[in-house]
Amino acid sequence: MxxxxxxxxxxxxxxxxxxxxxxxxxxxxxxxxxxxxxxxxNRIRGVKRKIKIKNAPS
Amino acid sequence: xxxxxxxxxxxxxxxxxxxxxxxxxxxxxxxxVIYAELIYFFMALCALMHLVWRVKLAAYLIKSAAPxxxxxxxxxxxSGSVWGIPTWGTWWQWDARITSTLILFIMYLGILTLxxxxxxxxxxxxxxxxxxxxxxxxxxxxxxxxxxxxxLHQPASISVSGGSSIDPSMLYxxxxxxxxxxxxxxxxxxxxxxxxxxxxxKNKKWVSEYV
Numbered sequence: 437m438x439x440x441x442x443x444x445x446x447x448x449x450x451x452x453x454x455x456x457x458x459x460x461x462x463x464x465x466x467x468x469x470x471x472x473x474x475x476x477x478n479r480i481r482g483v484k485r486k487i488k489i490k491n492a493p494s
Numbered sequence: 495x496x497x498x499x500x501x502x503x504x505x506x507x508x509x510x511x512x513x514x515x516x517x518x519x520x521x522x523x524x525x526x527v528i529y530a531e532l533i534y535f536f537m538a539l540c541a542l543m544h545l546v547w548r549v550k551l552a553a554y555l556i557k558s559a560a561p562x563x564x565x566x567x568x569x570x571x572x573s574g575s576v577w578g579i580p581t582w583g584t585w586w587q588w589d590a591r592i593t594s595t596l597i598l599f600i601m602y603l604g605i606l607t608l609x610x611x612x613x614x615x616x617x618x619x620x621x622x623x624x625x626x627x628x629x630x631x632x633x634x635x636x637x638x639x640x641x642x643x644x645x646l647h648q649p650a651s652i653s654v655s656g657g658s659s660i661d662p663s664m665l666y667x668x669x670x671x672x673x674x675x676x677x678x679x680x681x682x683x684x685x686x687x688x689x690x691x692x693x694x695x696k697n698k699k700w701v702s703e704y705v
Contacts, residue, residue: 438506448505451515454580458518461573462500465522469678472565476685483692487705490696 496674502667510664519577521668524652525675526570530598531633533563533679537605538630541623553619554694556626557609558687562679564602571595582646590639591647594632601629615694 442448449455503521510517537559543552574592575585586592605622612618640649652658658665695701 440505441508442505451518452509454514454516454518457516457576457580458504461519461576462504462522465526465569465573468565468569469682472562472682473685476682476689479689480685480692483689483696484705487692487696487701491702491705 495670496678499667499669499671499674503664503671507664507667508661513581516577516580517664519573520664521671523570523573523577524668525672526566526573527595528672529675529679530563530567530570530595531636533559533566534598534601534626534630535633537563537626538633541626544619544623545627550619551691553623554691555687556605556622557619558690559683560602560605560609562682562686564599564606566679567595567599567602571599587646589645589647590643591636591645594636594639597632598629598636601625601632605629 442451449459451458500521504518507518507521509515537556540552540555540559543549544556571592574595578587579585605625608625609618609622612621639645640647651660652665652668660668692701692705
């Protein structure tokens, strides 16, 4: 069950001609998920900054 | 956990006898469409809580979950389309499962658009909840579409009640990917709801004290 299904890196990338489909799907999905995390973290930072500015003593 | 599931599925699971290596998209596609439906179901429960008991937090959770639902539905549709090219010879087919999932994606976008269309946020919360409850009728349609109609899309390979038609060497990484994506989306949901609640409640004393 834990034997590598491929012999070398070229086979992993090519996946018998299906590599372009498999790797493009995973790359795009990972990029979208990572971007979502970054956007959410930035939003929290932005909201906190706005609230701090609003509450700062003038 | 998601990374473990994907590495196991992509590199260690055996090649499929019929589909070759293109089937490895399953470790992304199946978890994505499962959560596309589950997130909507969660939103429908929140919408009921908001409409019946006027729970404000429930509306905030719907608004925070909707973009994540749209994102994961898009990933599900996109991965399915790409998988269709080597498997079916086409990237799109207007069959019941694919079309009802597209409707789910449009529902998510509609909910977000509707909520952004009103300056009165309480009113938009209520209308958004009504739309979510109406749209939940699509979830059993997606689930049962492969049984009710003759579709190009294959029937479910795993079910909560009735076991699985997949070999364990492929099933285990799939289950790990499903659980892993669940944790990933919960983390994203917590971050998303945190920023939304802080933004909505910014004038409240507790938010000033928290920040």
